[in-house]
Amino acid sequence: NMKGAIFDLDGVIVDTAKYHFLAWKSLANQLGFEFTETDNERLKGVSRVESLRILLEIGGIEADERTFNEMAESKNKEYVASIAQLQPEEILPGAKTYLQQLRSQGIKIALGSASKNAEFILSKLEIADLFDAVIDGNKVAKAKPDPEVFISASSALGLDPKDCVVFEDAEAGVQAGKASGSKVVGIGSPEILSEADLVVPGLAALVK
Numbered sequence: 001n002m003k004g005a006i007f008d009l010d011g012v013i014v015d016t017a018k019y020h021f022l023a024w025k026s027l028a029n030q031l032g033f034e035f036t037e038t039d040n041e042r043l044k045g046v047s048r049v050e051s052l053r054i055l056l057e058i059g060g061i062e063a064d065e066r067t068f069n070e071m072a073e074s075k076n077k078e079y080v081a082s083i084a085q086l087q088p089e090e091i092l093p094g095a096k097t098y099l100q101q102l103r104s105q106g107i108k109i110a111l112g113s114a115s116k117n118a119e120f121i122l123s124k125l126e127i128a129d130l131f132d133a134v135i136d137g138n139k140v141a142k143a144k145p146d147p148e149v150f151i152s153a154s155s156a157l158g159l160d161p162k163d164c165v166v167f168e169d170a171e172a173g174v175q176a177g178k179a180s181g182s183k184v185v186g187i188g189s190p191e192i193l194s195e196a197d198l199v200v201p202g203l204a205a206l207v208k
C-alpha cells in the first residue's frame with residue numbers, strides 16, 4: 001500500500017534529456033568528436049561528473065582535474081541557459097494531474113533526482129509546491145544506482161522505503177529504487193527497464 005511517491009525529474013516529469021544531450025553534444029564537438037543519442041542513453045540518471053567521465057571515455061580524451069571541472073562547468077552553463085527557457089507547458093503529459101491526484105489521496109510526494117538544477121526546474125515549471133520534500137544532486141553523495149537518494153527521500157517524508165513507490169525512466173534509477181527497498185514504476189520501454197515492478201509509457205497512463 002503506497003504511502004509515499006518519489007519521482008525522478010528528468011524524463012519522468014519533464015523531458016530535459018534533450019537539453020542535456022544538446023549541451024553534451026556541443027562539448028563533444030568542441031573537443032572534436034561526435035556524440036550520438038545512443039551514447040546519450042548512458043548518461044540518463046547519471047550525475048554530471050560521471051556523465052563527463054563517460055563522455056570523455058567515448059571521445060578517448062584524458063583531462064586533468066582543472067580541465068575536467070572547466071568542461072563540466074561549460075556544459076552546465078549551456079544547459080542552464082536552455083532550461084531557463086522552460087515553460088510550465090513542458091511538463092510531460094499527465095504528470096501534474098497525477099501528482100495532484102496522489103496529493104488528494106493523502107499520499108506524500110518527494111523528488112529524488114541526481115540533478116543539481118532540480119529546484120530551478122521545479123520553479124520554472126511552477127510545480128515546486130506539489131512536493132513535500134526535494135532530494136537532489138546537492139544533497140546526496142552517492143549517485144544512482146546507489147539507493148542513497150531514494151532512502152533520503154523516504155526518510156524526508158517520514159516513511160519507510162517499503163511504503164514508497166519510485167517513478168524512474170533510467171536504468172540506473174530503477175536499480176537505485178529497487179536497492180532502496182521501494183517498489184519501482186518504470187517510465188519508458190519495458191526492454192530497458194526490465195527490473196521495474198511495472199512499466200508504463202508515461203505518468204498519463206496512471207491517471208484515473
Ligand code: G6P
Nearest residue numbers: 010044045046048114115116117
Ligand atoms: C539527471 C539526468 C542526468 C543528469 C543529472 C545531473 O539525473 O537524468 O542526465 O546528468 O541529472 O544533472 P545536473 O543538472 O546536475 O547536471
Ligand code: MG
Nearest residue numbers: 008010011169
Ligand atoms: Mg531520469
